[in-house]
Amino acid sequence: MARQVTGPGRPRSEGGGQAVREALLHAARNYFSTRGFQQASLRKIAAEAQVNPAMVHYYFGNKQGLYIAMLSETATPLIEELERLNARDAGREGLQEFLRHYARTLLAQPWLPNLLVREVLFQEGEVRDDFIARFASRVSAALRGLVGRDVESGELPPHIDPALGSLGILSLILFPFIAQPAVERVFHQHIDEPFVERLTRHTVALFYGTANENEQGDRECGQE
Amino acid sequence: MARQVTGPGRPRSEGGGQAVREALLHAARNYFSTRGFQQASLRKIAAEAQVNPAMVHYYFGNKQGLYIAMLSETATPLIEELERLNARDAGREGLQEFLRHYARTLLAQPWLPNLLVREVLFQEGEVRDDFIARFASRVSAALRGLVGRDVESGELPPHIDPALGSLGILSLILFPFIAQPAVERVFHQHIDEPFVERLTRHTVALFYGTANENEQGDRECGQE
DNA sequence: TTTTTAATTAAACGTTTGTTTAAAATAGGG
DNA sequence: CCCTATTTTAAACAAACGTTTAATTAAAAA
Known part of the structure; x- marks a missing residue:
C-alpha cells in the first residue's frame, strides 16, 4: 500500500506494477461505495492510492473502466458464494x-x-x-x-x-x-x-x- | 411555468417575481430528488426553470439555500400530516x-x-x-x-x-x-x-x- | 419628473473535474 | 552495451461547476 513518491520514469522494480493496480482498486472501492460513481473523484482515489491520476488511464482506460473492474473484482466472488448457497x-x-x-x-x-x-x-x-x-x-x-x-x-x-x-x-x-x-x-x-x-x-x-x-x-x- | 426570455433588466411585471421562485423550487425538487444534492447542477435547474442561474443566488443565497428551501417547502407538510396521524x-x-x-x-x-x-x-x-x-x-x-x-x-x-x-x-x-x-x-x-x-x-x-x-x-x- | 429600488441578464472568475500529452527513467532482450 | 518497451510523473487541456460582478431595465417612491 505504501509507495515511494519519486520523479517521473519507470520506478526501480519494487513489487511490480501490479501493486499500483491493486492499490487503485482498493481505493476505488472505498470511494465508489461511499460516494457513488459520479461523486467519487479520480484525483482523490489516486491520492489515496499514492499514485498519479494518469495511472487510472494507463491501467483501466478511464473512470468507468476502473469502476467496472472494481465491481467485478469485489462483487463477483460474493455473488458466486451466494449462488452456491x-x-x-x-x-x-x-x-x-x-x-x-x-x-x-x-x-x-x-x-x-x-x-x-x-x-x-x-x-x-x-x-x-x-x-x-x-x-x-x-x-x-x-x-x-x-x-x-x-x-x-x-x-x-x-x-x-x-x-x-x-x-x-x-x-x-x-x-x-x-x-x-x-x-x-x-x-x-x-x-x-x-x-x-x-x-x-x-x-x-x-x-x-x-x-x-x-x-x-x-x-x-x-x-x- | 413558462417565462419570456428577454434581455437584461427588470421584466415588465408579469405575475411578479414569486413565479421565478416557484419555478426554481419546482425544478430543484426534480433534480435534487433524482440526482442528490451534489450531483444536481444549478445551471440545469435554472435551465429547466427557464431562469438565469444567478437568480438562485438572488432568491436563495446559494445552492444549499435552494436545497433547504426546497426541503422545507415540500417535506414539512408531509411530516406534519404524519405527525397528526x-x-x-x-x-x-x-x-x-x-x-x-x-x-x-x-x-x-x-x-x-x-x-x-x-x-x-x-x-x-x-x-x-x-x-x-x-x-x-x-x-x-x-x-x-x-x-x-x-x-x-x-x-x-x-x-x-x-x-x-x-x-x-x-x-x-x-x-x-x-x-x-x-x-x-x-x-x-x-x-x-x-x-x-x-x-x-x-x-x-x-x-x-x-x-x-x-x-x-x-x-x-x-x-x- | 426625477430618483431610488427591485429584478434580471450576460459575462467573467476561480475551482475542480476527467482526460491527454510529452518527457523521463528503469527493465529486459538482443 | 544498446535499443526498445514499460511504467511513471508533471503539466496542460477543455469542460462544467458554484459563484460574483457589472450593466440594464422596469417598477415604485419622491
Whole structure:
C-alpha cells in the first residue's frame, strides 16, 4: 500500500506494477461505495492510492473502466458464494441458515449495501441491468421458491403470499443494512454479529410462528 | 411555468417575481430528488426553470439555500400530516390504518423515497440530522410504542421484540418503495394503489396472525 | 419628473473535474 | 552495451461547476 513518491520514469522494480493496480482498486472501492460513481473523484482515489491520476488511464482506460473492474473484482466472488448457497433447503431451518449467511455477508462487507443501493436502485451507471440479473434476481428466485414450497406444504401459514412474502424477507434483512446510520440512531441498535443473529431469528419467527426449542445454541433474543 | 426570455433588466411585471421562485423550487425538487444534492447542477435547474442561474443566488443565497428551501417547502407538510396521524390507535386496525396512510403518502409523492434515501441514509448534506430528527425518529417512536403496547396486551405474540418489530414494519413498508425499480423487475409487482393495499394487509397479517379476509375497517381485533 | 429600488441578464472568475500529452527513467532482450 | 518497451510523473487541456460582478431595465417612491 505504501509507495515511494519519486520523479517521473519507470520506478526501480519494487513489487511490480501490479501493486499500483491493486492499490487503485482498493481505493476505488472505498470511494465508489461511499460516494457513488459520479461523486467519487479520480484525483482523490489516486491520492489515496499514492499514485498519479494518469495511472487510472494507463491501467483501466478511464473512470468507468476502473469502476467496472472494481465491481467485478469485489462483487463477483460474493455473488458466486451466494449462488452456491441458493436456499435449497426448505423449512424453518433452511431459511434461517440462508438468512444468517446472507446477513453475515452483508455485515462482513460494509461497502456492499451502499454499493447495492447506488448501483441497483438509482440509475447511476450502465452496469445496472447486469447487476440486477446477477444478484437480485437470483436471490429473490431462491427465496420465492422456498416460501412457495413451504406455503404449499403447510409449514407456512396460508395467508402468506409467495411474492409478497419473499419480498418481505428481503426487506426485513436488507433494510437495516441499507439504513444503517439511521437505524443505529433511531432504534438504538448496533448492527453487528449479535444483531444479525437476533434479526434473522426474529424474521424467521415472524414467518414460521413461535418455536420454543431451537437446536443451534440456545441464545435467546436479548437486548444488545 | 413558462417565462419570456428577454434581455437584461427588470421584466415588465408579469405575475411578479414569486413565479421565478416557484419555478426554481419546482425544478430543484426534480433534480435534487433524482440526482442528490451534489450531483444536481444549478445551471440545469435554472435551465429547466427557464431562469438565469444567478437568480438562485438572488432568491436563495446559494445552492444549499435552494436545497433547504426546497426541503422545507415540500417535506414539512408531509411530516406534519404524519405527525397528526401518529399511530395513536393501537391494535390491528390502528396499525393497518397507519400503514395504509403512510404507504399512500409514499405512493403519491414519488420523489419522497429517493429523497429519504439520499438525505437520511447517505451522508450527503448537513441537513441530515435535522431530517432524521423531524422524520424518521417520530415515525419510529410511534411504531415502537404501538408494537410495545400490543405485545404487552397480548394482542401480538410474545416472541416479537418491540425494537426489531417496529424496525421490521418500517422495513416491510419502506423497502419496496426504495427498491422500486428492482422490485418491479424482479418480483413483477407494479407499485400502485392495489399493491399498497395488499402490502399493508400482508404486513399486518404477518404480525397479528391470520384473520378472515374481510373488508377494511369493520373487523374487531379478535384473537382466534 | 426625477430618483431610488427591485429584478434580471450576460459575462467573467476561480475551482475542480476527467482526460491527454510529452518527457523521463528503469527493465529486459538482443 | 544498446535499443526498445514499460511504467511513471508533471503539466496542460477543455469542460462544467458554484459563484460574483457589472450593466440594464422596469417598477415604485419622491
